[in-house]
Amino acid sequence: MSFDQHSAGSPLSAAIAQRDSQTLDMVRRALRKRDVLLAYQPIVKSADASVVAFYEGLIRVLDDTGRIIPAKEFIETVEPREEGRMIDCLAVELGIESLIQEPRLRLSINMSPRSIGHPPWELALERGLFRDPTVGERLIIEITESSALLMPDLVADFMARMQRRGISFALDDFGAGYTAFRHFRDFYFDIVKIDTSFARHIDVDSDNQVLMQALVSIAQQFDMFTVAEGVEAIEEAEYLAEAGIDCLQGYLFGVPAVAKPWELGRGPVQRSHFG
Numbered sequence: 001m002s003f004d005q006h007s008a009g010s011p012l013s014a015a016i017a018q019r020d021s022q023t024l025d026m027v028r029r030a031l032r033k034r035d036v037l038l039a040y041q042p043i044v045k046s047a048d049a050s051v052v053a054f055y056e057g058l059i060r061v062l063d064d065t066g067r068i069i070p071a072k073e074f075i076e077t078v079e080p081r082e083e084g085r086m087i088d089c090l091a092v093e094l095g096i097e098s099l100i101q102e103p104r105l106r107l108s109i110n111m112s113p114r115s116i117g118h119p120p121w122e123l124a125l126e127r128g129l130f131r132d133p134t135v136g137e138r139l140i141i142e143i144t145e146s147s148a149l150l151m152p153d154l155v156a157d158f159m160a161r162m163q164r165r166g167i168s169f170a171l172d173d174f175g176a177g178y179t180a181f182r183h184f185r186d187f188y189f190d191i192v193k194i195d196t197s198f199a200r201h202i203d204v205d206s207d208n209q210v211l212m213q214a215l216v217s218i219a220q221q222f223d224m225f226t227v228a229e230g231v232e233a234i235e236e237a238e239y240l241a242e243a244g245i246d247c248l249q250g251y252l253f254g255v256p257a258v259a260k261p262w263e264l265g266r267g268p269v270q271r272s273h274f275g
Contacts, residue, residue, distance in 0.1 A: 023078075024078060024083065026064070027077070027078050027083050027087075029064065031061075031087075031090075035062035036059065036087070037060050037062075038057035038058065038059060038060065038091070038094045038109075038258070039057070039059075039060050039070075039256035039258050040055045040058075040259075041055060041255065042055055042249070042253055043055065044249075045248075046246060046247055046248050049237065053106070053246075054105075054108060055108070055261065056142070056256075057091065057108065058110070059090070059110070061074065079112055085114065085118050085120070085121065086120075088111050089115075089120045089124050092109060092111070092121060092124045092125055092128070095107050096125070096127075096131075096135055098260065099128070099132065099134075099138050099139060100128070100131055100132045100135065101260075103134065104262075105262065106140065107139065108139075108140035108141070109139070109142065110141075110142045110143075110172065111141050111142065113143060113148060113151050116151075117154075117158075136165045137166040139168070140168045140190075141170070142169075142170040142172040142193070143170070143172060144176075145171055145172065145175075146173070146176070148187065152186060155187065156186045156187055156188075159189075160188070163190075169187075169188075169189050169190055170189065170191035170227070171193065173193065175194055175211070176195040184224075188222075190225060191225045191226075191227060192219045192224040193227040193229050194212065194216075194226065194227065194245075195229060196229045196230025196250075198212050199230050199236055199250070200230060201233075201236070202236050202243075203233070203235040203238070204235075209239075209243075212228075212240070212245075213243060216243060216244050225246050225247070226245050226247070227246065227247045228240045228245045228250075231249065231252050231253070232251050232252050234252065236250075236252075237252060
């Protein structure tokens with residue numbers, strides 16, 4: 001018996017398959033009932049952390065008991081499937097609804113390149129733009145570096161079409177995996193979000209300091225607005241501001257919350273100078 005055959009029938013493989021099946025069933029039930037919502041996390045200006053540049057809308061589903069389940073618990077299972085396209089559609093619908101409700105809001109949502117050209121997704125976007133022409137200039141679409149590089153031509157064409165509608169694009173998790181810098185000449189991202197791993201302990205980690213400076217230099221060369229993800233300590237925030245990072249995101253400034261900040265009396269956003 002080969003190793004692959006043995007692995008395919010191993011108890012671990014069976015357990016993983018069962019877990020994925022249960023996850024998929026849970027997401028399908030949530031989608032049928034539209035038990036899907038966004039959690040909002042602020043991205044603040046590094047020069048003044050009291051100023052929110054924009055929010056990221058992170059998709060959540062409710063399980064059978066009403067618990068809020070974050071995307072990290074299900075997205076890898078559903079992303080290649082039709083359920084992944086449905087998740088993206090609901091994310092853009094919910095995001096646009098928030099943008100229409102709060103005209104001062106600027107919001108980013110995540111999208112899989114697999115949803116490019118998916119008619120329901122583009123229809124949801126077109127409906128939102130028809131209802132409020134300012135939606136496009138306040139919407140940011142986040143695409144991970146790894147997924148963008150899987151289909152660079154398709155992503156570049158899609159971005160060009162959407163940017164003509166006023167929509168901005170953020171390259172998410174920059175530096176997390178294999179980075180092909182040559183693609184930046186084709187993509188024209190407006191924002192680059194530098195992966196959490198580079199911000200961690202950056203005030204004392206000389207390796208991260210060197211890497212962060214290199215990533216900032218690359219972003220500046222391509223005229224991209226920079227966001228450091230995963231900031232959890234004031235010392236990290238201070239170092240990143242000095243290093244030239246434009247904005248900061250992390251638990252230091254706010255955890256993702258399903259309550260809408262503008263309904264809680266918090267300032268929704270001050271317009272930033274990108275896009």
